[in-house]
Amino acid sequence: MDWSFIAAHVPDYLAGAWVTLRFGLYGVGCSLGVGLLCCLARYFRVPVLRGLAHGYIELARNTPLMVQLFFLYAGLPRVGIRLSAEACAVIGLTFLGGAYMAEAFRSGLESVDRAQREAGECLGLTRAQNIRYVLLPQALATAVPALFANVFFLIKETSMFSVLALMDLMNVADTLRTSGGRTVEVLFLLAAAYLALLLPVSLAATFTERRLRYAGFGNQRSV
Amino acid sequence: MPDLGISVLFRGINFQRLLLGLWVTLRIALITIGVSLVLGLLFGLLMLRKNRLSRGFCRLWLEIVRFMPQLVLLYLVYFGFARLFGWNLDGELSAVLVFSFWGTAEMGDLFRGALTSIPKHQRESAAALGLTRAQINRYILLPQTARRLLPQAINLSTRIIKTTALVKMINVTEVLKVGQQIIGQYYREPAAAFWVYAAVFLLYFLICWPISLLAGWLEKRYQDGPAAGAA
Numbered sequence: 523m524d525w526s527f528i529a530a531h532v533p534d535y536l537a538g539a540w541v542t543l544r545f546g547l548y549g550v551g552c553s554l555g556v557g558l559l560c561c562l563a564r565y566f567r568v569p570v571l572r573g574l575a576h577g578y579i580e581l582a583r584n585t586p587l588m589v590q591l592f593f594l595y596a597g598l599p600r601v602g603i604r605l606s607a608e609a610c611a612v613i614g615l616t617f618l619g620g621a622y623m624a625e626a627f628r629s630g631l632e633s634v635d636r637a638q639r640e641a642g643e644c645l646g647l648t649r650a651q652n653i654r655y656v657l658l659p660q661a662l663a664t665a666v667p668a669l670f671a672n673v674f675f676l677i678k679e680t681s682m683f684s685v686l687a688l689m690d691l692m693n694v695a696d697t698l699r700t701s702g703g704r705t706v707e708v709l710f711l712l713a714a715a716y717l718a719l720l721l722p723v724s725l726a727a728t729f730t731e732r733r734l735r736y737a738g739f740g741n742q743r744s745v
Numbered sequence: 746m747p748d749l750g751i752s753v754l755f756r757g758i759n760f761q762r763l764l765l766g767l768w769v770t771l772r773i774a775l776i777t778i779g780v781s782l783v784l785g786l787l788f789g790l791l792m793l794r795k796n797r798l799s800r801g802f803c804r805l806w807l808e809i810v811r812f813m814p815q816l817v818l819l820y821l822v823y824f825g826f827a828r829l830f831g832w833n834l835d836g837e838l839s840a841v842l843v844f845s846f847w848g849t850a851e852m853g854d855l856f857r858g859a860l861t862s863i864p865k866h867q868r869e870s871a872a873a874l875g876l877t878r879a880q881i882n883r884y885i886l887l888p889q890t891a892r893r894l895l896p897q898a899i900n901l902s903t904r905i906i907k908t909t910a911l912v913k914m915i916n917v918t919e920v921l922k923v924g925q926q927i928i929g930q931y932y933r934e935p936a937a938a939f940w941v942y943a944a945v946f947l948l949y950f951l952i953c954w955p956i957s958l959l960a961g962w963l964e965k966r967y968q969d970g971p972a973a974g975a976a
Contacts, residue, residue, distance in 0.1 A: 584903065584953035586910035589946050592921060596928075597942035600750070600935045681814035684914070692816060705828040709821050713813060720812050 557623025750936025785852025
């Protein structure tokens with residue numbers, strides 16, 4: 523192990539990690555939005571949208587992100603839809619993540635007793651108020667572990683960005699590997715970088731879940 | 746405009762070539778699923794051992810798999826092993842090794858979860874009724890564990906199938922790579938790439954979707970119904 527090589531290239535990896543993290547977080551953020559909307563469309567049985575959401579979820583969950591990215595990045599431009607690598611990264615991750623987040627939100631909403639929703643309606647809450655003040659707070663508490671698992675999964679999936687022209691961690695490592703021949707050091711740094719990215723997510727998940735359990739939200743029946 | 750390209754898919758033996766490429770990924774997936782299933786059950790049992798050493802070992806294995814993206818693991822084995830140990834594994838073998846390493850841990854964890862989710866009184870009641878250990882395993886624990894494990898194991902299989910798309914990155918000529926070869930051949934037809942990638946997308950979907958539906962159906966069925974047919 524050549525430590526001077528490692529020390530010299532840490533900045534490259536930091537730059538790569540920043541790209542991975544930035545687009546990963548954009549993707550996660552958008553996924554949460556898309557997931558919530560899809561889940562609500564299904565929960566409230568909104569005509570048309572509900573079917574669309576269902577179809578989208580099945581499509582996204584049953585195809586690999588790498589194939590989705592190839593389609594976005596190399597397929598679509600040929601029919602006139604040109605997207606930058608950055609846009610493809612965020613759209614691709616959102617396409618995949620939205621479906622997983624929708625399922626996580628759904629499991630949360632389903633754990634909320636129907637009487638809660640009906641009680642809210644009886645009290646004259648609008649649908650938006652009902653969602654905002656009655657359903658979501660309770661659903662979120664139950665959905666947190668699944669949501670965090672998805673965040674973790676999506677950050678890992680960002681390694682697929684390497685098929686795009688984007689200097690993410692994988693591509694930084696690949697460039698160094700093919701140019702320098704220091705394969706072991708390059709891969710060591712790569713593994714260390716992903717560990718450094720994912721460890722905080724894992725700790726945050728553990729911390730939040732513990733807090734929720736203390737708050738008494740965690741005693742829902744688990745399957 | 747796009748209709749100019751779709752014919753590329755069916756020209757000559759292009760579609761057969763795509764399917765052959767798909768078979769390469771599926772073969773890797775099938776071997777991986779088989780290995781993961783067998784080793785995963787052993788892994789699960791090992792996790793349940795009271796022995797600290799075996800539990801620590803499993804924990805380490807599981808955490809490595811949990812934290813490292815599969816692509817990184819693939820790189821470690823395919824490029825790293827060649828440099829470290831001088832083993833030049835071919836892409837397919839590396840893929841099977843890495844995915845089995847990952848699948849075994851995941852399957853083991855699912856198995857452990859399913860086994861520990863069975864209420865303690867099941868085993869105790871059976872023992873009180875005078876069943877032997879083998880009988881308890883055979884008639885009480887196995888059927889209930891299988892019922893909980895099956896949907897999850899099937900879901901894991903679809904994840905394994907989807908993950909095999911990665912082998913393109915370690916120079917295995919699978920469906921994406923074949924697709925690119927076809928696109929390269931028909932570079933004069935701009936929409937070819939669109940249709941080829943759309944076809945690959947659809948092929949994956951057509952394989953994984955029915956399996957997911959089966960898992961969902963089984964899960965629902967086992968959840969709703971009473972424990973009929975357990976004996």
